[in-house]
Amino acid sequence: MNSGSERSSSLWMEIDAAEGPPSLSGEERADILVVGSGIAGLSAAYELTQAGRSVIVLDRGPLSGGMSARTTAHLASDCDDYYHALVSSLGLEAARTFHQSHVAAINRIEAIQEAEAIDCDFARLDGYLFAASEGDVGLLDRELEACQRVGVTGVERLESAPLPGAAGRACLRFSGQGRFHPRKYMNGLIAALRRDGARLYANSPVESVEEADGGVVAKCVGGARVRCDAAVIATNSPVNDWMAIHTKQAPYRTYAFAAPVPKGSVPDALFWDTADPYHYVRLQPRNDDEDVLIVGGEDHKTGHAGADEIRERIERLEAWARGFFPTMGIVERIWSGQVLEPTDRLPYIGRNHGNAAIYVATGDSGQGMTSGVAAGILLRELVLGREHAWAAAFDPRRKPASVAAATEYLKENLDVAARMLAHVTPGEVKSVEDLPPGSGAIIRRGLGKIAAYRAESGRLYLHSASCTHAGCVLEWNPFEMCWDCPCHGSQFAPDGEVLNGPAIHPLRNPD
Ligand SMILES: Cc1cc2nc3c(=O)[nH]c(=O)nc-3n(C[C@H](O)[C@H](O)[C@H](O)COP(=O)(O)OP(=O)(O)OC[C@H]3O[C@@H](n4cnc5c(N)ncnc54)[C@H](O)[C@@H]3O)c2cc1C
Ligand code: FES
Structure with missing residues (x-):
């Protein structure tokens, strides 16, 4: 089982996941073990298989059934925490790394779906960040200025967002963004992996991953094992590390729904606003007559909302969307999922604390589809023993490097301490x-x-x-x-x- 067994199901789950052999049994050997078959795990497995390594992928549940099946799959190279905030807390270089890695991830998805002929509705389009209120217009100006310093190309300020209900609201337009159908893309990656000899096992929960005899040994619940030279832990929240990395990120739940709109009534673009938490919107093509509008938002810290509050949040999300998208039809499905927010806003991708041959990819935040693909690129280089320009910024061993990150770290860990004391x-x-x-x-x-x-x-x-x-x-x-x-x-x-x-x-x- 995995988060695919939560009650709700996403739009993407209308398409079945690729089937895996039931589970791993006995002992197998490979150059590389990848634990987790979401976007990060499959991307790392694909890159390493392409580099000529033998790869085993293990997942605790069905393949590609984790948070990557609950996403909304905006492929964006903007920064949802804002470049001006990144620059002021971590500096220009870190912000540049974030930007370059997300641009590279969108390019990589485009190249892979083309090379592997994966029919996954990939499209390049514009993204619009629009002011949630008059008071946020100055924030757009600060963000534009930061984008220019970071080297974000193709960004401009417009006086009016091209949204049916947002005429007159200032926005920033980012060109070269993207969208795709994540399940179709991941099914395509799985097919390519199998063709190239990778072994993928579903229903194989890994309970330990340890370095031994110059390599790594992973054990599954039930006793099956994999021996390998290096392991990539891409389980969304790392299962190999008991505490160190978990003190540096916090879980948040976010909600999304899908509703039809007549074709042409909403521009095929990405939209998100400056509210906190922000709303995010995209289209998924359906047929000649209509598209599906996907709207997300109303995030809250995991475990901090009861039934009434969740209902109110979902009602607010729908009411917000009806204001901006008057052609929206009846909501067809509502789902939720969880993202992990790193205290300093950058994902953790690289060698795990205290290990030589165990690597992690986590800290996805709201841009985990692109950072998962970037993880594939970076981890390929690190596992193969090569340097990479993004390695320092994303190093999982880093400490909070700014007052803002340290404050966030303290706040989240005080909350954890309170939850541990809740036994009394x-x-x-x-x-x-x-x-x-x-x-x-x-x-x-x-x-x-x-x-x-x-x-x-x-x-x-x-x-x-x-x-x-x-x-x-x-x-x-x-x-x-x-x-x-x-x-x-x-x-x-x-x-x-x-x-x-x-x-x-x-x-x-x-x-
Ligand atoms: C509603 C929503 C909207 C989002 N919108 C966007 C967006 O628009 N753009 C964007 O870039 N990102 C978005 N995100 C974030 C993004 O979807 C996630 O960050 C991303 O899918 C995480 O991928 P992953 O591979 O790290 O994790 P997952 O997809 O969760 O994969 C992890 C896998 O590891 C497996 N696993 C766990 N434990 C074990 C174990 N012990 N043994 C073996 N296997 C194990 C799980 O079964 C799972 O299959 C959104 C997320 C949500 C929830
Ligand atoms: S997830 Fe860490 S205590 Fe529950």
């Missing part, structure tokens, strides 16, 4: 008798807390409410019908199985 606070409901069918809640029992879920059938599932990663108290996610860990983003199904790391093991029985 009262429960949400007094007894399991108060739990209606189809809902979950945390209940105090003696000195501990229980995660209680009552299925529609009336069957009761009771587990310890302590996350199996590092013990934070879980929160029920009524939208996705799963347990979320607010500390580092683990998720568990109602029956206690892991959906998303860094946890590896299912929830324990109550004491």
Whole structure:
């Protein structure tokens, strides 16, 4: 299982994922092991296979079923945290690296879909960052100036965004952005990998990855193993590192929906605004008569919103979209997913803390599709023992390098500490008798807390409410019908199985 088993399903999930052999058994050897078959893992596997290395890919659930199947897949080389903020906190060089890596990622996707003939609706288009209010116009000016210093080409200020409901709102236009259908693209990568001899196994949760005898040994739950020269951990939230990297990023949930619009009534472009959290919009082509409008936003820290608040957030998102896109039809599907926000705004891609041959790619933020592809490019070079210009900026071992990053680091880790102490606070409901069918809640029992879920059938599932990663108290996610860990983003199904790391093991029985 993985986050593909959350209750909601995205537009992309209308297309089946490529099937994998059920699971790895026994022991196999390869030059490189890639753990995780999302955009980052598949991109790294593809680059290393193309470089002539033998590659095994393992995934804990179905292939490509993680957050890469829940994305909205804007391919943008703007910076969703703003270049002016990056420049002032990390400096011009770091901002340039961010920009160059995202431009390179879009170029790489374009080149791969062409070379591999992957029919994935890839298109180059413009992206528009528009002012959410009159007061944000100055922010656009600051961003334009920073773009010029960073060397972002093809960006200009317009007095009016080309949005049906946003006439008269200033915006920045970025040319050369892109969009694609992520599931079609990842299925194409999987086909290319198989053609070139890579071995991909689904339903193979990795429980340990360790350096031994000059190489790396990975063990799966159930005992299967892979021996390799180097391993890339692309599990969205790294499962090989117990704490170091998790203190430097925080999980946020974001929402998206899809609704039809008559063809031609909305420009085929990317849109996002200056609100915090920001709204993001794109089109997905459907047929000769209509396109699908995909609208996302209303992010909040994982585990920090109950049922009423989530409902209000989704209603706000739809109301916001109706104001700007009056031709939008009935919402056909709503889904959510999780992103990991690095405290200093840059992804973590490179050699893991304390390892010589284990590499990670994480810290995706809202631009993880492009940073996942950039991870493929950078990790290919590092695994092959070569230098790369992006390596220092994205080094996972870096420390917070600015006051802003250090403050963010402190804030997120104080929140984690509070969640660890939540074991001593009262429960949400007094007894399991108060739990209606189809809902979950945390209940105090003696000195501990229980995660209680009552299925529609009336069957009761009771587990310890302590996350199996590092013990934070879980929160029920009524939208996705799963347990979320607010500390580092683990998720568990109602029956206690892991959906998303860094946890590896299912929830324990109550004491
Ligand atoms: C609603 C939403 C909208 C977004 N919009 C955009 C956007 O417009 N543009 C953009 O660039 N980014 C966007 N993002 C972010 C982007 O989608 C993600 O950052 C990206 O998909 C992460 O890819 P990944 O490969 O790191 O992780 P995943 O796709 O989650 O892949 C990780 C894989 O690792 C596997 N795994 C986990 N643990 C184990 C284990 N123990 N053993 C084996 N396998 C394991 C999982 O099963 C999973 O398949 C969005 C995200 C969301 C949720
Ligand atoms: S994810 Fe780290 S304690 Fe739960």
